[in-house]
Amino acid sequence: MGRCFGLTLWILIIPTTLVCAGSIETAFLERPWPKEQVRQVEVGRYEVRWRQKIDRKEGLFTGARFEAPMDRQKMWEATGQYSQIGSMTPGVTAVRIIEDSPGRQVIQVDVKVLWKSLRLTFEIEREPPEIIRFRLVNKLLGQYTGVCTFKELAPSATQRLKTQVDLSTHLLPSRPMPLGLLAIVERMTLLQAIQKFLEACENEAHSI
Numbered sequence: 001m002g003r004c005f006g007l008t009l010w011i012l013i014i015p016t017t018l019v020c021a022g023s024i025e026t027a028f029l030e031r032p033w034p035k036e037q038v039r040q041v042e043v044g045r046y047e048v049r050w051r052q053k054i055d056r057k058e059g060l061f062t063g064a065r066f067e068a069p070m071d072r073q074k075m076w077e078a079t080g081q082y083s084q085i086g087s088m089t090p091g092v093t094a095v096r097i098i099e100d101s102p103g104r105q106v107i108q109v110d111v112k113v114l115w116k117s118l119r120l121t122f123e124i125e126r127e128p129p130e131i132i133r134f135r136l137v138n139k140l141l142g143q144y145t146g147v148c149t150f151k152e153l154a155p156s157a158t159q160r161l162k163t164q165v166d167l168s169t170h171l172l173p174s175r176p177m178p179l180g181l182l183a184i185v186e187r188m189t190l191l192q193a194i195q196k197f198l199e200a201c202e203n204e205a206h207s208i
Contacts, residue, residue, distance in 0.1 A: 024125050024133040026147035029168040033061050043195045050191075052183055059142070060179045062186050063168040066194060070201045071161035072152040076129035078201075079148070093117075103127070142174035 038051040049065040068075060092111055098121075099106035105124040110117065125133040129150060136144040146169040153162040167190075171182070 024123065024135045024145060024147075026133050026145060026168075029061070029063075029145070029147050029170055030149070030166075036061065041191065043191045044199070046195060046198050048191060048194060050187065052187070054179045054183055056179070059170060059172040060183055060186070061168070061170050062183065062190065063166070064190060064194060065164065065166045066198065067153065067162045067164050068198060068201045069160065070163055070204070072129050072150050072163045074204075075150055075163045075165070075201075079132060139174070141171075143172045145170045145172075 033051070033053045035055075036051050036053040038049065041048050041050050043066075046066060051061075051063040053061040055061075070078070092109055094110040096108045097105060098108055103126055105126070107122050107124065109120045109122065111120060112118075120136055120138075123135045131150075132148045134146045134148075138144075146167065148165065148167045151164040151166075153164055155161050169186075171179075173179075
């Protein structure tokens with residue numbers, strides 16, 4: 001999802017990124033993970049269903065589900081506004097689109113974490129208006145894969161249309177990493193981005 005990438009691992013990354021051909025496989029992310037931990041968390045005034053799994057061999061899995069006060073078509077259009085990543089995600093200083101076709105984009109994201117300035121390249125596959133898949137491949141980091149799905153919810157008598165958003169990510173490291181610490185950083189950064197995104201959606205809904 002354009003505004004809500006969990007771009008959180010950069011303190012351990014150097015800017016050596018590869019782009020891989022072929023479809024991004026995310027079926028394993030869209031189903032329950034064995035021995036996953038699930039909890040409801042309050043993010044400002046919003047409720048988010050958070051799940052995660054940490055496994056030394058399989059890597060780090062994280063996921064967030066929340067409801068946005070926006071219909072699915074408008075939500076889909078918002079996800080293509082990659083220029084908004086910087087305002088939604090801490091540390092992002094620039095975003096560039098280097099490939100743009102109907103079903104696939106490649107974007108470069110410049111990030112500054114403490115004294116490090118990094119450039120990361122993400123592949124993005126889009127299936128309007130329901131699914132976005134993304135992948136980052138890094139020689140030292142490993143592979144970071146994600147999927148975001150959108151489900152339009154029927155409105156109640158007093159509410160407008162809403163969209164249920166499910167975002168799941170997986171980091172398969174290429175070298176030993178402190179996955180417990182990374183899970184904490186991932187959760188903090190992703191939840192902060194979700195809060196900013198929901199506030200923006202709410203402001204837009206009120207302006208209509």
